[in-house]
Amino acid sequence: MKQFADVVIQEKPELTISYRSGLMVYEEGLRDGKWVALSYSASGHMMSANTRPTPPYMDINQFAQPQSFRLNLDGQDLCSHWRCQSVEVERTGEGVKAVVTLVHEVRSVLVRVVTALHGNAVFERYIEVENTSASPSALAMLSPLSGGYQIMTKERNDYKDQSNLYRLGYMKETLWGHEGAFCWKNLSEDSVSVSGRFRRERYRHPIFVLENLVSGETLLGQLAWTGGYTFAFDLNRENARVAAMSMDIALDAPAPLLVLAPGERYKSPSVHIALVFGGLDAAVQEMHRHIRQNVFLPPTRGVTGWVESGIGPEFEMDRDSTLASLEHAHSLGVELFFIDAGWYLPPNTEDEWWNYCGDWRYNKDRYPNGLQEIRDAVKEKGMLFGMWMDAERIGPKSQVWAEHEEWRAMNYNGRRTPSGLLNLADPKLAAWMEDQIRYLLDEYQLDMFRLDHNVGAQDAVAFNQRDGYLENTFARYYDNVYSMYDRLRAEYPNVVFENCAGGGGRTDLGMTSHFTHTWVTDWQIHPRAFSITNGMTMALPPENVDRLIGGQSAYLTADITTLIRNLIFARPTVGCFTPAFVKPNPIQHEIVRHHIDLYKRFVRPMHRESLMFHHTPDLSQVKDGFGVLEIAHEDVSRGMVGVFKISEAGKDETIVYPRGIAAGRDYVVTLDNTGESMTVSGGALLRHGLRIRLSGALTSELILLQATADAAE
Structure with a gap:
């Protein structure tokens, strides 16, 4: 597929930047001290090219907030009084990165507006905020992308008074087990907002689709961010002959989001925007190409999706049961075997896997010959070996909980988090957690590391005191976590890093870009299991989406062919179909083996180039x-x-x-x-x-x- 990326800078009559990638064009510029959105095109057209009598940009006066980013510092919305210091363009292979540096004329702050283009119809946007004052500054609000999107008029667009001009697609549900519940909502007028991980629970993937039902453009956006967020869309039709659509992609948490020290610079999460004609399928496919090429790392060991199996606390996890599960998995054609939550527990306490997290050493009574025996058995079968870790929290029965109450994050009610969430905004605690992960990787020579994160949305909303403020922890927490996994992926390139968060609690591009693939749910019961696969393969390329059969109550509904067919569109994990030491059902075994073979020979070879x-x-x-x-x-x-x-x-x-x-x-x-x-x-x-x-x-x-x-x- 042909690719094209370019940035056009026009300094007169007013500074305007045209970002061109594929057939997507986004234009913005400086108008009366405001950095504003000017136009979006899905057909390759630059409005700035039509100079007579004037370029047909959006009329920014139709928007109360036309600025293309939003920033509040020390209680003041910095929506105006900006001066451009410089515009720099860097070419990287087929891509282009543009950096617009803005200086505020009242506050001592500098903003870099960064736009990355990679040649397809997607642009990536983030901003950097630098405190240039001699005192701490409280960053109270931040939207990496905002402002006007489109203006339609009756004369030009020929729409009717009562028309639904747009429809908004998003994941409707936010609760556990309801991931991927994609829905369409018609927008006739007024404002709509979609939130997650603060105002709502954490199981809504931060994605939206905005389809113009009159002129046909589809805009698909994703926020690469694991903290709280709100997407807001405002369709203003108060002028009977004009419809003005604007949007705001905002980080969301109790203010301040961050307290910037003098000279400190904060890089915001990225917003990824695809803009196409052709509807939902075309937008999803364009975003998938972008994610594969520019967001995710190449497949670990060159394999797009390993077929996995394991044993977890739904079963007895003693030595003999583990080895029996390994035999069963191998007979089905599984390629990777892992030990899930519970390997650190005393015998017969599988139900307490949550309580003992933090004491990350195997239990010798459970595995009298050590975990090396299990690993060796896995390797003898030519399979990869992995282990689970709920690394970012500690359990109330763990030794580390008893010894280090101060390590737990502080909620806004003044109490330590009941989930045991570690205060990873503190670099010292982040380093301790990294040491625990490295211990597992090195001690057990892991081929796969499976991360979990069992913390509710409200429990994760925490603060640290800094310079007289109650600073929300999201920004520093995830800066530390993302950086840690960058280091680990670089130092352990042959390890499969698997993301999970009580299922699909952290499927955003910010988190998953650091992992090989991700679980998208812990709900495996049909028909909702199909709904989850259906929706989450819109948000993420299918080879990065993990689905399960044979565990988590998947066996309660649907025939077995339906259960496993739901898996092989994505990356399959095969649980245990037969209790340890019970003869497997050969009919069931044949059905599962057939579909695993079909995945390996027919689906997996095309996954990375799939639509x-x-x-x-x-x-x-x-x-x-x-x-x-x-x-x-x-x-x-x-x-x-x-x-x-x-x-x-x-x-x-x-x-x-x-x-x-x-x-x-x-x-x-x-x-x-x-x-x-x-x-x-x-x-x-x-x-x-x-x-x-x-x-x-x-x-x-x-x-x-x-x-x-x-x-x-």
């Missing part, structure tokens, strides 16, 4: 009971469509129209339920689709498509 198609993005709008998910290679040589009967409502039949195919190619189409194959032209599939019949809820069909030349090889 996701979400046929049913908002499942609340599904009327016929069918959810459909599709993955295809970007060269349309192969693809896979999952048809999931998520309820008994509606009919037993649906027609599926594959999207990741070419009209001029022929495809071998295989229906996995029967194994039957047929050759069909891509044109016929696009025109007529495939009629699929499923009787009964929570059943499924898997459609495999492979271009005939590739199928013959």
Whole structure:
């Protein structure tokens, strides 16, 4: 795919910067002391190129807050009185980075507005705030991106008075086990906000999709930030002939977010913005390309997604049970085996895994021959070995809790966090935690490190006293955590780093960019399990999304083929299907093994170059009971469509129209339920689709498509 990135600087009549990447153009500039958003284009057009009579920028007077970033320092909104000190442009390969340095004319503060372009229709934006005064300054509010987005007029856009001009897509739910619940909300007028990790719980991925229903642009944004946030959208239609849409992407926590020492500089989290025509699928695919190329590291050891299994506190975790689980996992084709929460516990206390966190040494009564015996058994089978750690907290029965009460973070009620969250805004405690992780990596020669984080949203809202202020901990906490994982990934390049946070509590790009892949939920029960996969593969590339079968009550609903098909669109973890020392069910075993093999030979090879198609993005709008998910290679040589009967409502039949195919190619189409194959032209599939019949809820069909030349090889 062709890429293009460029920055155009025009100093007269007023300073204007045009950021061009792919067919995306974003323009902003200095107007009367305000740094403001001027235009967004998804078709490659620069408004600054049309100079007669004047460039058709947005009329910033239509917005109460047109500035393209927002900043409050010491109680004063610094929305105006800026002077440009410099504009620097650095070219990096096919990409470009522009830095606009602004100096405030009243307060002693300097801001660098940084925009990175990588050649596709996405731009990355962050700002740096530097205290240039001789005294501490309290950073009370910060929005890395804000201001006007679009202005439509009746004359130009020909919309009706009562039209829904926009619709907003976002993850509706914030509670545990409800991740990925994507929904559409029509916006006719007024303001809407979406929050997480402070005003709401932590299981909402910080993503939004803003679709213009009149002119067709789709803007998809993600905030790479693990602290509190609020996205606000304001559609002002008070002028009967004008509709003005603005947005504000803000960090959210009790102020101040940070107390900057004299000379201290803070780099904000990044906002990643994709702007395209073509709707949700096109926007998701563009963002996935950007994440793969510019946000995430390459796959560990060159493998896109290892098939994992392990043993955790849902089972007896003694030596013999662990080795039996290893045998079972190996027989299914699993490639990586890990020991989950509980390896540090006394025997028969699996239910107390939460209470003993912090004492990160294995229990000798549980493993009399040491964990090295388990690791050696794993390695003898040619598999990778991993261990779990809830590294950022300590449990109330741990020795470290008893000895170091002061290590726990302080909530705003004046009490230490009941979860045992460590005050990692303190560099000394962050260093202690890093030492514990390094001990595990070195002592047990880990191939995989599995992080967990079992802390509720409100418990994570904490403070430290600094220079007479109650400074919120989010900024310093995550600066320390991100930096630590940068070091660990660099020093242990062959270790698979797996992220989890009570499921999907920290799936944002800020956290997951430091990991190989991430769990997106601890809820495995259908039909919601399909909803989670459906939504979270919009937010993240599918190869970075972890899904589970055989644990966490996944066995309570749905037939087994449906359970495991939900996994193989993403990265599968296979739990235990059979209690230790009980003969496995060969029928069940064959079904699981078949799908694991299918993942390895058909799905995984295309994952890094795949396109996701979400046929049913908002499942609340599904009327016929069918959810459909599709993955295809970007060269349309192969693809896979999952048809999931998520309820008994509606009919037993649906027609599926594959999207990741070419009209001029022929495809071998295989229906996995029967194994039957047929050759069909891509044109016929696009025109007529495939009629699929499923009787009964929570059943499924898997459609495999492979271009005939590739199928013959």
